[in-house]
Amino acid sequence: xxxxxxxGKSTLLAMCIFWIINFTKDVSMDLxxxxxxxxxxIFICVTLVIIITICPIFWILKKDTISxxxxxxxYFPYYAIVMFGLCLMGVIASRAxxxxxxxxxxxxxxxxxxxxxxxxxxxx
Amino acid sequence: MKQAIIILSSLVFSTLFYSQNIGLNLSIFSILTLIxxxxxxxxxxxxxxxxxxxxxxLVTAAIVFFQHTTLSxxxxxxxxFTLIGSITEARSSIFVNWLNGFYTTVAGFFHRSFxxxxxxxxxxxxxxxxxxxxxxxxxxxxxxxxxFILLYKNGNSVFNDLISQINLKFINMQWILFSVLGYFxxxxxxxxxxxxxxxxxDLETGNSLFKxxxxxxxxxKKEKQLxxxxxxLLNVLIVFYLVTDxxxxxxxxxxxxxxxxxxxxxxxxxxxxxxxIAIVIILYFFRGNLNFYKDNKTLKSLAFIWIxxxxxxxxxxxxxxxxxxxxxxxxxxxxGVYIYLLxxxxxxVTTFLKVLKVKNLLFLFRVNTxxxxxxxxxxxxxxWDYHITYYNINYAQSVDLNYLIKLSNNNASLLKTYNDxxxxxxxxxxxxxxxxxxxxxxxxxxNWQEYTYENLKQSNNTKTxxx
Numbered sequence: 001x002x003x004x005x006x007x008g009k010s011t012l013l014a015m016c017i018f019w020i021i022n023f024t025k026d027v028s029m030d031l032x033x034x035x036x037x038x039x040x041x042i043f044i045c046v047t048l049v050i051i052i053t054i055c056p057i058f059w060i061l062k063k064d065t066i067s068x069x070x071x072x073x074x075y076f077p078y079y080a081i082v083m084f085g086l087c088l089m090g091v092i093a094s095r096a097x098x099x100x101x102x103x104x105x106x107x108x109x110x111x112x113x114x115x116x117x118x119x120x121x122x123x124x
Numbered sequence: 125m126k127q128a129i130i131i132l133s134s135l136v137f138s139t140l141f142y143s144q145n146i147g148l149n150l151s152i153f154s155i156l157t158l159i160x161x162x163x164x165x166x167x168x169x170x171x172x173x174x175x176x177x178x179x180x181x182l183v184t185a186a187i188v189f190f191q192h193t194t195l196s197x198x199x200x201x202x203x204x205f206t207l208i209g210s211i212t213e214a215r216s217s218i219f220v221n222w223l224n225g226f227y228t229t230v231a232g233f234f235h236r237s238f239x240x241x242x243x244x245x246x247x248x249x250x251x252x253x254x255x256x257x258x259x260x261x262x263x264x265x266x267x268x269x270x271x272f273i274l275l276y277k278n279g280n281s282v283f284n285d286l287i288s289q290i291n292l293k294f295i296n297m298q299w300i301l302f303s304v305l306g307y308f309x310x311x312x313x314x315x316x317x318x319x320x321x322x323x324x325x326d327l328e329t330g331n332s333l334f335k336x337x338x339x340x341x342x343x344x345k346k347e348k349q350l351x352x353x354x355x356x357l358l359n360v361l362i363v364f365y366l367v368t369d370x371x372x373x374x375x376x377x378x379x380x381x382x383x384x385x386x387x388x389x390x391x392x393x394x395x396x397x398x399x400x401i402a403i404v405i406i407l408y409f410f411r412g413n414l415n416f417y418k419d420n421k422t423l424k425s426l427a428f429i430w431i432x433x434x435x436x437x438x439x440x441x442x443x444x445x446x447x448x449x450x451x452x453x454x455x456x457x458x459x460g461v462y463i464y465l466l467x468x469x470x471x472x473v474t475t476f477l478k479v480l481k482v483k484n485l486l487f488l489f490r491v492n493t494x495x496x497x498x499x500x501x502x503x504x505x506x507x508w509d510y511h512i513t514y515y516n517i518n519y520a521q522s523v524d525l526n527y528l529i530k531l532s533n534n535n536a537s538l539l540k541t542y543n544d545x546x547x548x549x550x551x552x553x554x555x556x557x558x559x560x561x562x563x564x565x566x567x568x569x570x571n572w573q574e575y576t577y578e579n580l581k582q583s584n585n586t587k588t589x590x591x
Contacts, residue, residue: 016267024297032274072238077319080231081223112234119238 001058001068006117007050011043014110018042021102049107050114054079058118072119076112083111126164130310133160137306140573142299146188146197147574154185154200157313161211164314171214177207184504191507192576193534199504205229206497212316213323217490218497220326224318232312331487335416344417351409355426358402362433369440373447392461395441399434399468403475406431407485415482424479431476438469453520454512455527463503470495509534517542525552529559534578536563 019035057079061071087104094100136156140149158178162169169175184200208228209221216224227235277284406427414420445461452458474491477483513528513535525548528539540560543553567582 021301024301032271069238074321076235077223077227077231077321080234081227084230108230112231113237116234116237 001055001062001118002121003050003055006114007043007047009117010046010050010110010114011039013113014042014046014106015039017109018102018106021105022098025098045107046110049111053083054111054114054118068121069119072115076115076119079115080112083108126314129160129163130307130314133310134303134306137309138299138303141306142302144571144573147192147570147576148189149573150197150200151185151189154181154188154204157204158182158207160310160314161207165211165316168211168214171210173214174207174210177203177210180501181207184501187505189575190577191505191534192578193504193507193509193532195500195508196504199500202497202500208313208316212318213327216323216326217486217493219489219493220319220323223322224316227319228316229309229312232315232317233308235317236315329484329486331483331490333412333415333482333484336413339413339416341417344414345419347409347414348417348420348423351414351423352426354405355409355423355430358405359426359430359433362430362437366433366436366440369437373440373444392441392445395437396464396468399437399472402430402434403471406475406479407488410479411485415479427479428476431472431479435469435472438465438472441465450519451521453516453523455524456508456512459508459512463499467496467499507534510538513538525556529555533559533563533566536560 015035015038018038057075058068058071061075062068087108090104090107091101094104133156137153140153158181161178169178181200181203184196184203187196188200202222205225206218206221207225209216209223209225212224212228213220273287277287409423410427414423442462442465445458445465449458471492474488474495477491478485478488509531513531516523516528517538528535529552536559539556543556543560548556564582567579570579
């Protein structure tokens, strides 16, 4: 499993989604520095979420005879449903504030795409 | 072709829902979804179950327009998931349909990104359009151009002035993102996907229970003794309880309704919990080989008697609730008790059938979820706020106007008529008039996407008044 590559790609994806949604409300030059700096917390968040919630599934279940694809095929649906539920709860709890919405949409799409990248690593 | 349908649908999606409340838009969206699904999965719509769910989806879409209640909106969503799940695999149980439908709706796009059928997998020889390449070709330069424009703006005042003159405010980015959300939704559902593991397991498991490998007469005899003793004692206890309960109802019901209300509130939850536990106990004893044990007749009879006695208990609770309702009128809680009791009663009947016909737990789950779905459909067809108000002001011995005023606007016109025909306290008179005025204003402020049947009624009333 190529975790660093996955985390790198996921961080870029997360940054794009998060700021695209936020820029729909307000685009300002003052935010340019914040956008660049946001790479650090986004990277930390993405790394933690991937290492804590996705990697253990592959680490525990991975065997020579079972491919990443087979694991993703079996467990991704449940993960996606639970993650969507949690993100939806987050959006509702935050009373649909734009930052919260963009954060939770980013979390859902990034984690789902991260699964796709892991599954495609060594397709049988 | 599919891409064109998805893009067109996503634009309609934005037009219908962006910055709008639910109303006519959800009904139109349901029709649109159905058209998209029929076009992209024509073969699947030859199945009876799928056709029925499609019709139910249309019915719920109409109910949303006519009733405009939260329950009707929830039901519409549930039927949407059921329909999508049915297109995925029509033979699966309804709860697996929900699972497949929900999964398709939230993650179908990602599923297809990495999914392929090993048996049918063929090398891709030709690609019509390389979307990823086009996204990279347009997206990456665009992002860098924007970043550099923002950076250069501070370096040169002439450049800054020129850039500032570009006014892109006519582009509504939120609308565009909303269209992207619509695109994501339609690309998810256009080719429904399945949770393979759950669907396969469901299709492979029947409803009947079979004799297990570890069939030990000795163990079963002990279990039967335990079950018989427990059932016998529980039967004696419930008979005793029922007798005392009947005495209590016959003596206190009509004389003091307030005491009864306390009894109902404190007792119903406990009684319903006891019935659920009763079902669990029966399911425990009849979970496996005891069903095939030759001397299980006494235990079975006791279980049947207990189920019947629990059904009597349900009827008694309904009776208590009935007395309570006739005194104080309906509330959501009291309606909820009836529905809860109905579901419990059905649960007892299906448990009876499970034991009688030696069925497994999955049978119970399948039948009960189907019945729950049917009850949800029926309940969504009722405008509860209107009917609660109608019953309370016409038939209840005492009317809690404060409660009725706090209900949704669905009862505003009814309360207004009641207000005009009766002499109420000045406070209530004012509150009801305010509620009605707010309701009328709300109807008039609605965009066409938010229209409901009330708008049509209101416009007809206005026309009649003008004549």
